[in-house]
Amino acid sequence: EGVYPDRALLSFRRLSEQLGDAHWFLKMLRDSSGAAERLMRVLASSNFIARLLEYTPESSSWFGEESQLVPSSRDELEVEALAILKRSQNPDKTAESLRVIRRREVLRIAIGATLGVTNLKQISSALSDVSEVYLSSMMQLALRSVDSDLDVGIVAMGRLGGKEQGFGSDADVILVYRSDSEFAQRDAESAVAKLLSLVKDSILEFEIDLDLRPEGKNGPRIKSLAAYAGYYEKWAETWEFQALLRARTISGTNQLQEEFTELIDKYRYPTELSNKKLVDIRLMKARVENERLPQGADAARHLKLGKGA
Incomplete structure (x- = not known):
């Protein structure tokens, strides 16, 4: 389950090679309910996470218990x-x-x-x-x-x-x-x-x-x-x-x-706000909507720069 199933298998192999015969890793995968499923789900969903795990492989222990997350x-x-x-x-x-x-x-x-x-x-x-x-x-x-x-x-x-x-x-x-x-x-x-x-x-x-x-x-x-x-x-x-x-x-x-x-x-x-400052604020908002909104973007749906943002 995930967007990158093949990449997940490759990432799992690399992770296993890094951890070698670490007893806690093998024990976690064998004994912890859901640990293997959680690990593979994450590896198949995010290349960002898979890459960071390679730098901190010991963090794999978190998959054994959700409270550690x-x-x-x-x-x-x-x-x-x-x-x-x-x-x-x-x-x-x-x-x-x-x-x-x-x-x-x-x-x-x-x-x-x-x-x-x-x-x-x-x-x-x-x-x-x-x-x-x-x-x-x-x-x-x-x-x-x-x-x-x-x-x-x-x-x-x-x-x-x-x-x-x-x-x-x-x-x-x-x-x-x-x-x-x-x-x-x-x-x-x-x-x-x-x-x-x-x-x-x-x-x-x-x-x-x-x-x-x-x-x-x-x-x-x-x-x-x-x-x-x-x-x-x-x-x-x-x-x-x-x-x-x-x-x-x-x-x-x-x-x-x-x-x-x-x-x-x-x-x-x-x-209090002077009339001039109120006008300045309204003009500033209008300028953001007119000049910074990406070309072709829907102002009604743009979360950062659209209406009401």
Whole structure:
């Protein structure tokens, strides 16, 4: 049963060769009710899962019991990531260990989704949790790697901010720091450059999108809290305040997160909207529908850019 039955047999052979004579694998297939059926169903349904299983064959043990396919909580992921950061002194090995966690958890979520263990809301929330822990952990590693104690915050935007990530979603974020040092911007830029390098994964791609930052691609990749305050007060456009509706801090000290949230709240949740801003919002929505909708797409059925989206 599945779209790729022949490919499933090939994937099963490769998996069996990798695990060799592992007693637990053979025992699971023999004794666990439904394990073999679940494994073959997944292999026949998703090449994405089959490929990831080749990198983490020990994850096959999950097929023995459906409870193991329930996504790990954010707290569990944070504890594991923090233990790695504390234990490892080699930046490259630490980064790879964090990548392994992400691959493993995305695989767990994908298998659970294929077998119907989790619903759509649980899937998107779990994927968002994995991305958040991955980003915050890698930022800690990046700061350590450039020998900086700067207080840097990560603000989730878009689908990540709304905890609506899919398997192919980018991580839309903006970055903020809090410091009065004249060298802080330089240190912050160095940390961002290191972060963008660390999160790369040739096995399971991870893309950070910083385009929602002030001034977009023409602006610095990270700004101070004071710079954000100045920008939002003097230069930000209506669409930028609309984008902040799903903004959510996911990293940084509690003080930085609270101060940034307090800053943006007065712009995204104003006590009243002027007629000009209401017109701007309507024009922005009309422009999205007219200019960004793919050619030939039905506006009534397009989930992201269609009417009512």
